[in-house]
Amino acid sequence: MSVAICVEALTKKYKDVIAVNDISFNVEQGHCFGLLGPNGAGKTTTIEIMEGIIFATSGSVTYKGKEVDDSISQQIGIQFQHTALQDFLTVKETLTLFSSFYQHTLAQDKIIELCDLSGFLNRDNRLLSGGQRQRLLLALALINDPEIIFLDEPTTGLDPHARRNFWQLIKNIKAQNKTIILTTHYMDEAEQLCDDIVIMDQGKIIESGTPHQLLKKHFSDVFIYLPEQQVSVELVQKNQWTIQSGRVEIMTTNVEKTLVMLMNNKVSLAGIHVKSANLDDLFLHLTGHLLRDEK
Amino acid sequence: MNFKRFFAVFKARNIEFFRDKSSLGWNLFFPVLLLVGFSFIFSGDGRSAYKVGIVDVASTNLTQSNEKKEFFESIRFIDYIPYDNVDIAKSKLNSHTIDMVIDPATSLYWINDESTKSYLVEKIFSTQLNGYDRLQTSGKKIRYVDWVLPGILGMNMMFSCLLGVGFVIVRYRKNAVLKRLKATPLSAFEFVLAQLLSRLFIVMFMSIIVYSGCNLLFDFFMLGSYFDLLIIGMLGAFCLISLGLLVASRSKSEELIGGLLNIASWPMMMLSGVWFSLEGAPPVLKSIADFLPLTHLVAGARKVITEGATLSDISYHVTSLLVMSVIFLSLGSYFFSWNTER
Numbered sequence: 001m002s003v004a005i006c007v008e009a010l011t012k013k014y015k016d017v018i019a020v021n022d023i024s025f026n027v028e029q030g031h032c033f034g035l036l037g038p039n040g041a042g043k044t045t046t047i048e049i050m051e052g053i054i055f056a057t058s059g060s061v062t063y064k065g066k067e068v069d070d071s072i073s074q075q076i077g078i079q080f081q082h083t084a085l086q087d088f089l090t091v092k093e094t095l096t097l098f099s100s101f102y103q104h105t106l107a108q109d110k111i112i113e114l115c116d117l118s119g120f121l122n123r124d125n126r127l128l129s130g131g132q133r134q135r136l137l138l139a140l141a142l143i144n145d146p147e148i149i150f151l152d153e154p155t156t157g158l159d160p161h162a163r164r165n166f167w168q169l170i171k172n173i174k175a176q177n178k179t180i181i182l183t184t185h186y187m188d189e190a191e192q193l194c195d196d197i198v199i200m201d202q203g204k205i206i207e208s209g210t211p212h213q214l215l216k217k218h219f220s221d222v223f224i225y226l227p228e229q230q231v232s233v234e235l236v237q238k239n240q241w242t243i244q245s246g247r248v249e250i251m252t253t254n255v256e257k258t259l260v261m262l263m264n265n266k267v268s269l270a271g272i273h274v275k276s277a278n279l280d281d282l283f284l285h286l287t288g289h290l291l292r293d294e295k
Numbered sequence: 296m297n298f299k300r301f302f303a304v305f306k307a308r309n310i311e312f313f314r315d316k317s318s319l320g321w322n323l324f325f326p327v328l329l330l331v332g333f334s335f336i337f338s339g340d341g342r343s344a345y346k347v348g349i350v351d352v353a354s355t356n357l358t359q360s361n362e363k364k365e366f367f368e369s370i371r372f373i374d375y376i377p378y379d380n381v382d383i384a385k386s387k388l389n390s391h392t393i394d395m396v397i398d399p400a401t402s403l404y405w406i407n408d409e410s411t412k413s414y415l416v417e418k419i420f421s422t423q424l425n426g427y428d429r430l431q432t433s434g435k436k437i438r439y440v441d442w443v444l445p446g447i448l449g450m451n452m453m454f455s456c457l458l459g460v461g462f463v464i465v466r467y468r469k470n471a472v473l474k475r476l477k478a479t480p481l482s483a484f485e486f487v488l489a490q491l492l493s494r495l496f497i498v499m500f501m502s503i504i505v506y507s508g509c510n511l512l513f514d515f516f517m518l519g520s521y522f523d524l525l526i527i528g529m530l531g532a533f534c535l536i537s538l539g540l541l542v543a544s545r546s547k548s549e550e551l552i553g554g555l556l557n558i559a560s561w562p563m564m565m566l567s568g569v570w571f572s573l574e575g576a577p578p579v580l581k582s583i584a585d586f587l588p589l590t591h592l593v594a595g596a597r598k599v600i601t602e603g604a605t606l607s608d609i610s611y612h613v614t615s616l617l618v619m620s621v622i623f624l625s626l627g628s629y630f631f632s633w634n635t636e637r
Contacts (some may be wrong), residue, residue, distance in 0.1 A: 053478060070480075078478045084470030086307055088314035093307070100303035140475075254464040 034194035131162030460539030518603030531592025
């Protein structure tokens with residue numbers, strides 16, 4: 001795999017705030033790269049510097065060894081986290097408008113099919129549902145057939161069904177060997193879509209690698225959860241288990257053995273929940289706060 | 296400059312405007328309502344003070360005439376405006392700029408039969424005018440509605456230009472539409488030019504519709520050429536749009552832009568001769584009005600309509616609008632920001 005984007009020692013300061021603090025990473029060609037972190041972690045600032053929308057205080061971003069310049073806008077596709085579409089234009093007119101900006105564009109029929117827009121092509125932008133709107137914004141990001149696509153929290157605010165539909169669209173794009181840079185604070189999204197991830201907090205990278213590598217590195221255990229009232233305090237203290245949100249959290253490498261021990265101690269297993277560690281647990285483990293917590 | 300990109304933004308902006316029914320309706324009916332309202336409410340004249348032109352007799356050295364002049368001027372709450380040339384004074388009377396012309400040297404006075412105020416002033420001066428011969432202005436009669444038409448159309452153009460460009464750009468900036476456009480190869484110049492020409496097209500189109508529609512109703516007076524009127528209208532609109540672009544060049548706040556647009560528009564409302572003539576106003580007010588684009592648009596259009604002036608006759612207004620346009624556009628382009636830097 002070749003390196004599509006190289007980020008080196010990137011820093012962005014706003015007066016007293018350091019939004020991005022000396023971060024470096026590479027994005028491989030054809031990979032889906034996830035920038036994860038809570039709100040305010042510096043994800044959007046990082047991605048917007050990579051897009052050439054804002055300037056870094058120091059550091060560099062290179063595309064296949066070339067510094068970012070004005071020509072980059074012809075080669076990349078962007079879906080911003082917050083953006084409005086021009087009022088009173090239909091979906092089709094919006095596609096035509098954005099097509100006119102680029103030298104090379106995908107055929108409109110192909111875009112419509114790829115992003116599943118055919119059902120609402122003549123609808124006013126203002127009347128689109130959240131999912132339809134995100135699909136249109138994705139279509140605008142793909143309209144110039146870019147090699148690199150930036151998606152900044154593309155499924156925020158969507159219902160679970162719409163999110164899963166959107167994931168499928170991204171998987172279809174990924175299958176075309178496009179490089180995707182995705183920011184999200186949904187860990188299930190990152191696990192579904194990303195080949196590599198970087199976890200950011202307070203402007204710094206706190207961990208990076210593939211999701212599998214990171215989970216393997218930090219967790220060998222499985223989590224068992226039981227309602228707090230079903231487990232005696234003595235048993236919790238003796239085993240150094242923790243209590244979180246009314247639930248006893250038991251970490252174990254041997255689920256069967258732990259279950260036998262619980263039954264031997266007359267603990268009811270009603271409401272038991274067993275799960276492997278995920279990226280949410282990883283983030284909690286690394287930072288001490290949940291990934292979706294507001295700062 | 297990529298014409299394809301420019302034209303796409305130009306077209307999209309026009310579609311947005313024409314599909315916004317409430318805004319379209321407001322732009323069409325507001326000036327018509329104003330014209331109808333003013334023509335009926337004031338039934339001829341909208342000014343609160345009377346203005347009488349006195350043909351200057353200083354050079355004649357006629358003691359008797361000077362005494363008569365002083366006698367006229369003893370009546371309070373009347374603006375007396377001296378004129379050296381009786382023909383100029385008569386043309387001002389004809390175009391409703393003043394209400395009566397008195398020439399004490401020849402014991403003649405003129406009134407405008409189309410003006411209610413002219414009639415009233417004649418009644419006020421009935422005693423003083425004993426021994427004077429009454430004359431009427433000659434030529435085609437100009438009604439107040441003919442006089443006020445350029446003002447109302449100009450004011451409507453001003454609001455359409457300032458608000459239509461200022462608020463739209465700030466809204467685009469606030470909603471990150473500009474940010475999305477910046478992420479494309481569209482240049483700031485292409486975007487600004489498309490906004491400017493789109494608004495110019497909209498304003499001229501709407502003004503022509505309004506003028507033509509009202510013309511059916513009022514049968515407006517028109518002494519000059521429609522082509523000259525179109526040119527001065529386009530120059531005025533271009534200048535006002537440039538001012539709108541300058542005001543909206545950086546801000547992201549609709550509240551701030553509302554305040555700035557008020558600061559820009561209110562002096563023009565009051566001082567640009569929309570509702571009343573500045574004839575006889577203090578020189579300082581006239582000087583301030585000279586720096587306002589609407590003054591030159593209204594004055595130029597009024598001269599074309601009521602005096603039959605050509606573009607060369609109104610070259611001062613044409614030049615003023617061009618100079619102001621260049622200044623506003625240069626500053627607006629220099630300060631323009633997509634404002635994506637947080």
